[in-house]
Every structure is written in C-alpha cells, then in structure tokens.
Amino acid sequence: MEINVDVVIPTYRPDEKFNQLLKRLGRQTRRIRHIHVINTKSDHFPEEVERMPGVIVTHIEPEEFDHGATRDLGMRLTDAPVVVYMTQDAVPADEELIEELVRPLLLDEKTGAAYARQLPNKDCDVIERYTRAFNYPDRSRIKRKEDLEELGIKTFFCSDVCAAYRRDIYEKMGGFTKKTIFNEDMILAGQMILAGYQVAYAAEARVIHSHTYSGRQQFHRNFDLAVSQTDHPEVFEGIRSESEGIRLVKKTASYLMKIRKPWLIPVLIYKSGCKYLGYKLGQNYRKLPLWIVKFCSMSTTYWGG
Incomplete structure (x- = not known):
C-alpha cells in the first residue's frame, strides 16, 4: 500500500x-x-x-x-x-x-x-x-x-x-x-x-554525515547530552551509559594500533577525557552556578538570562 x-x-x-x-x-x-x-x-x-x-x-x-x-x-x-x-x-x-x-x-x-x-x-x-x-x-x-x-x-x-x-x-x-x-x-x-x-x-x-569535533566541542556536546538525560530520569535513570563509552575508547585504541597509527592514541585519550568530563559535569549541572553551566553548554540561549 x-x-x-x-x-x-x-x-x-x-x-x-x-x-x-x-x-x-x-x-x-x-x-x-x-x-x-x-x-x-x-x-x-x-x-x-x-x-x-x-x-x-x-x-x-x-x-x-x-x-x-x-x-x-x-x-x-x-x-x-x-x-x-x-x-x-x-x-x-x-x-x-x-x-x-x-x-x-x-x-x-x-x-x-x-x-x-x-x-x-x-x-x-x-x-x-x-x-x-x-x-x-x-x-x-x-x-x-x-x-x-x-x-x-x-x-x-x-x-x-x-x-x-x-x-x-x-x-x-x-x-x-x-x-x-x-x-x-x-x-x-x-x-x-x-x-x-x-x-x-x-x-x-x-x-x-560526520563532523570532526575538537576536544572543546566534544566537552560541550557531552555536557548537553548529560543535561538532557538528567532532565528525563523517567527514561534514563538506572540505564548504564559510561561503559559503552569506555568500550568505544578501547576498541578505537586497538584499531589505531592495528592500522599502525599509535601516535593518534593521545588525541583519542584527550578527546575522550573531554567527553567524560563534560558528561559528568552535565549529570551534576543542578549543583553548579548558572555561569558555569552556560560556560559548559553549547546551547547558551537555552538557559535564558
């Protein structure tokens, strides 16, 4: 039909x-x-x-x-x-x-x-x-x-x-x-x-479709991602999340070794660290002053003021 x-x-x-x-x-x-x-x-x-x-x-x-x-x-x-x-x-x-x-x-x-x-x-x-x-x-x-x-x-x-x-x-x-x-x-x-x-x-x-984000951009994106999940506990509460990110880092590092580009592993670690830091701060955004929240977010207009 x-x-x-x-x-x-x-x-x-x-x-x-x-x-x-x-x-x-x-x-x-x-x-x-x-x-x-x-x-x-x-x-x-x-x-x-x-x-x-x-x-x-x-x-x-x-x-x-x-x-x-x-x-x-x-x-x-x-x-x-x-x-x-x-x-x-x-x-x-x-x-x-x-x-x-x-x-x-x-x-x-x-x-x-x-x-x-x-x-x-x-x-x-x-x-x-x-x-x-x-x-x-x-x-x-x-x-x-x-x-x-x-x-x-x-x-x-x-x-x-x-x-x-x-x-x-x-x-x-x-x-x-x-x-x-x-x-x-x-x-x-x-x-x-x-x-x-x-x-x-x-x-x-x-x-x-793809983007090559800097560490700073990854930080902002993951902060907002965590904010969205924190604001919807009816969906995300109790669902494991960080373990999937860790698995991606390990598999990417292994892939970089396999294709003989180990010098990219520090870049991977840096960007992954930015993701993790942004995500953890986003999970706890309610405990942060508004100016820090705006600094961490890529969507500053969302917060008003």
Whole structure:
C-alpha cells in the first residue's frame, strides 16, 4: 500500500550541502510528497528554495527554536502517516534512502521509529571515521525493551540526523518533548521502547554525515547530552551509559594500533577525557552556578538570562 511520506528539515544558514540534500531527495525511488523546511531566521537563506516544487518553507524567529518543539512543529505541519526528519548537512548516499528508511515502519506496526546509517565524509579523520563505524554498523537491528540488559543506553539510540517516525505511535507518546537542550530523538525513542514499541536501525538507509569535533566541542556536546538525560530520569535513570563509552575508547585504541597509527592514541585519550568530563559535569549541572553551566553548554540561549 502506498502511503504519504513527508520530510522535515530544520535549517539555519544552510549551505551547499543543503542544496545537495534537496536535489538527492528529489531523486528518491520512494516519492516524497512534501519537504517542510523550518528555517530559523538569519541573514542568509537561499530564496530559490521557496520556489522549489513540493518544498514548503516556514520561517521562525531564533528565540523560537528548540530541538524538540521545532521538530514537533514539523509534525503538526503535515498529516503524513510517516514523517522523516533530517538535518541540513545530511546528504543521501543513494536514491533508496527513503525507501529503506521507512521499510521497517511499514513491515511492523509496533516499530515507532527507524534511523539511518551515517557514513563519514571524505575529509573525516581516522578516529571519527572509526566512531561512525562503531555507532552505525553495516547490519540492521530491531531494538526492544528486552535488549536493555545487552545494549544498555544504546537500546534507546536514535538520530534525527536522519530518522523516520510513525505518526500514530508518535502521537501516542506525546511527540518530542517541547523544551529540550538536545537529544530529543533518544528521549522519544526511549519512551517508545519502555512503552513496548520498537526502534529500528536501518543500515541499508544511508546518509553521508560526520563532523570532526575538537576536544572543546566534544566537552560541550557531552555536557548537553548529560543535561538532557538528567532532565528525563523517567527514561534514563538506572540505564548504564559510561561503559559503552569506555568500550568505544578501547576498541578505537586497538584499531589505531592495528592500522599502525599509535601516535593518534593521545588525541583519542584527550578527546575522550573531554567527553567524560563534560558528561559528568552535565549529570551534576543542578549543583553548579548558572555561569558555569552556560560556560559548559553549547546551547547558551537555552538557559535564558
């Protein structure tokens, strides 16, 4: 049965990658009915996007943007049974991205969300390239509540860099949390799984997306990640998390030795230390003065003042 699929893309000062994204979405084997672009106003937005067939642009003020509320607005702008969320810098790797991404949602009505495999950009460094392979392997998987003992927090892993949601389950769960600093995808995925639904990792659905973050940037991101988890104990409390990070560090170090690049291990240790410090501070953010919280966060506007 053919169903309508719409795409929602929040943007802020989109660049050439966004143009590539729109062009490749237009060549997908599964037809996309509408692409909803929710643009945070700035001094730059390509006017030609507003004239593209099937593209609907909604502009919002900078103070209106929120990771959860803005994406929830996207869901309310469409009546499609399946809605795909993407970021402006995620480029489809082929013409079958949407087909493969929505497939798990159509095969099993208990699957509330599906997320794509992220492949590294050509200029991605060795450590980040391995991290992508670790977090996004080449085998698909359906994750259920029963997997918590084995996978820990990775059971809840989902990424709105490229993810599809069934509207009916999305609405039953109340949608994305309307005010969140970060991590709206994992919060909702966790709620789905705890409620007895499933989340699919669709390895055959592939996007090109990666970043090479500095240690400082990793610190800020992990601080905000921990804040989001601390603010939602109903999802994350009691779920082991740090052990997965330790496993990634060990496997990355082993990989660097295997490819004979041991001089990168100090870089790995430094960036991993930044991640861990940011995460632990974020877990305890309520004990910190507001000025320190703002210093640690990458989302300073979230804290007001």
